[in-house]
Amino acid sequence: MKTAEITVIDYGVGNLLSVSRGLEHCGAKVNMSSDPDFILKAKKVILPGVGAFPNGMRALIELGLDRVIQEVVKNGVPLLGICLGMQLLLDESEEFGLTKGLGVISGKVVPIPNKSVDGEIQKIPHIGWNSLVNSGADWQNSILQEVREGDAAYFVHSFMASPEKSEDRLADALYGGHKISAVIAKGNTTGCQFHPEKSGEVGLKILRNFINL
Amino acid sequence: MTNIRLIARLDVKGENLIKAIHLEGLRVIGSPNEYALKYYQQGADELIYMDCVASLYGRNNILEIVKDAAKNIFIPMTVGGGIRTIEDVTQILRSGADKVAINTGVVSNPKLVTEVAQKFGSQCMVLSIEAKQVSQNHWEVYTDNGREKTGLDVVEWAKKSVANGCGEILLTSVDREGTRQGFDVDLVLAVSSEVNVPVVASGGMGKPDDLLAVVIEGGAAAVAMADILHYKRSNIGEIRDVAEKAGLGVRRYENS
Numbered sequence: 001m002k003t004a005e006i007t008v009i010d011y012g013v014g015n016l017l018s019v020s021r022g023l024e025h026c027g028a029k030v031n032m033s034s035d036p037d038f039i040l041k042a043k044k045v046i047l048p049g050v051g052a053f054p055n056g057m058r059a060l061i062e063l064g065l066d067r068v069i070q071e072v073v074k075n076g077v078p079l080l081g082i083c084l085g086m087q088l089l090l091d092e093s094e095e096f097g098l099t100k101g102l103g104v105i106s107g108k109v110v111p112i113p114n115k116s117v118d119g120e121i122q123k124i125p126h127i128g129w130n131s132l133v134n135s136g137a138d139w140q141n142s143i144l145q146e147v148r149e150g151d152a153a154y155f156v157h158s159f160m161a162s163p164e165k166s167e168d169r170l171a172d173a174l175y176g177g178h179k180i181s182a183v184i185a186k187g188n189t190t191g192c193q194f195h196p197e198k199s200g201e202v203g204l205k206i207l208r209n210f211i212n213l
Numbered sequence: 214m215t216n217i218r219l220i221a222r223l224d225v226k227g228e229n230l231i232k233a234i235h236l237e238g239l240r241v242i243g244s245p246n247e248y249a250l251k252y253y254q255q256g257a258d259e260l261i262y263m264d265c266v267a268s269l270y271g272r273n274n275i276l277e278i279v280k281d282a283a284k285n286i287f288i289p290m291t292v293g294g295g296i297r298t299i300e301d302v303t304q305i306l307r308s309g310a311d312k313v314a315i316n317t318g319v320v321s322n323p324k325l326v327t328e329v330a331q332k333f334g335s336q337c338m339v340l341s342i343e344a345k346q347v348s349q350n351h352w353e354v355y356t357d358n359g360r361e362k363t364g365l366d367v368v369e370w371a372k373k374s375v376a377n378g379c380g381e382i383l384l385t386s387v388d389r390e391g392t393r394q395g396f397d398v399d400l401v402l403a404v405s406s407e408v409n410v411p412v413v414a415s416g417g418m419g420k421p422d423d424l425l426a427v428v429i430e431g432g433a434a435a436v437a438m439a440d441i442l443h444y445k446r447s448n449i450g451e452i453r454d455v456a457e458k459a460g461l462g463v464r465r466y467e468n469s
Contacts, residue, residue, distance in 0.1 A: 129464035152464040
């Protein structure tokens with residue numbers, strides 16, 4: 001079998017080592033790159049990221065990678081955004097004022113409600129293992145193939161993606177009764193809010209699915 | 214409510230996993246990553262590595278240990294010990310850690326909390342508190358593995374640090390640490406009821422049942438366990454079952 005090659009976009013944001021180690025553990029060859037030409041030739045691309053939305057977006061723009069990612073998506077190359085990398089796929093974010101995103105999936109990034117549906121104050125950021133629930137989509141042939149409803153993944157975030165179209169939602173997590181987008185997808189572009197590289201065997205299954213897509 | 218987290222805590226000195234009592238009188242247990250891998254496979258939700266001698270001898274050993282762990286352990290890792298600057302934090306995160314736990318470094322420079330939170334996010338900044346009881350419902354912050362007094366009140370210090378941007382508190386009871394007498398529930402409650410960030414209770418877990426009081430009455434969002442696991446008095450699976458039977462939410466985990 002040919003080794004799958006994955007290009008991880010290195011834009012100075014986030015823990016690239018963990019993502020790479022996770023992918024390597026699943027048998028992929030990992031290239032980290034911030035070179036537009038290299039990324040445009042990639043067969044599969046991961047956009048990682050932790051931290052604040054405006055910083056992430058600024059870093060992408062400075063490296064000329066915002067257009068590169070939009071091009072990657074247009075070319076139908078499978079792209080997986082993780083955590084902030086998922087949020088950057090949307091149109092805009094309310095984190096520290098309004099910042100324009102990549103606009104690859106329609107919708108915006110909003111704060112996680114600080115009260116539960118019962119009106120109780122809840123802790124922000126949303127940190128920890130939370131179960132994935134199906135948002136009415138078919139998980140077959142997606143990165144969630146063979147993941148079971150109720151399987152838990154590791155989340156760390158204060159803002160959440162709010163996709164405009166319900167068909168772009170693959171999985172949610174419940175926090176204080178609120179639905180939080182856990183996995184969103186449109187065409188060959190997928191985003192997951194949790195960290196698959198930190199979600200144990202379930203997370204490795206998701207990375208393996210992306211490698212085998 | 215979110216699932217409670219079961220965290221394996223690995224205190225490290227040089228290349229060795231060690232265990233102390235009241236954070237002192239270290240005993241060598243074995244190789245940190247052999248134990249870490251075992252706890253990962255048992256279904257630990259997170260790992261905490263604490264370098265007990267980083268402030269004295271530098272941090273090369275712990276960085277190598279964490280880098281090595283990142284090859285086959287895929288759960289969140291927190292690293293603490295001797296962190297004083299934003300450069301220290303950067304270096305640790307680049308080694309594969311997700312969060313840093315800082316005690317002495319932020320007592321001497323409280324602004325470091327804000328710096329770390331602004332650069333890497335508050336979720337990354339874990340305030341580590343070593344607490345010793347001084348009177349009923351009053352605890353003092355200690356540094357340097359429970360050796361140095363600071364004069365700071367634990368609850369006030371926790372509140373101040375949360376205001377400065379810390380996203381989580383690792384609260385170690387020096388009095389209970391290594392004693393197997395159960396967690397200091399009053400201490401955990403005193404802090405968790407005053408802050409809106411998760412509190413990780415550490416120190417004193419002698420049997421699986423001990424976690425119930427500290428979570429249910431103390432408001433802990435997570436428990437850090439060392440002695441009970443290292444000496445195989447229990448394991449993560451058994452502890453998870455105890456929590457689940459008591460009605461606490463835990464991560465679904467099947468070893469498949």
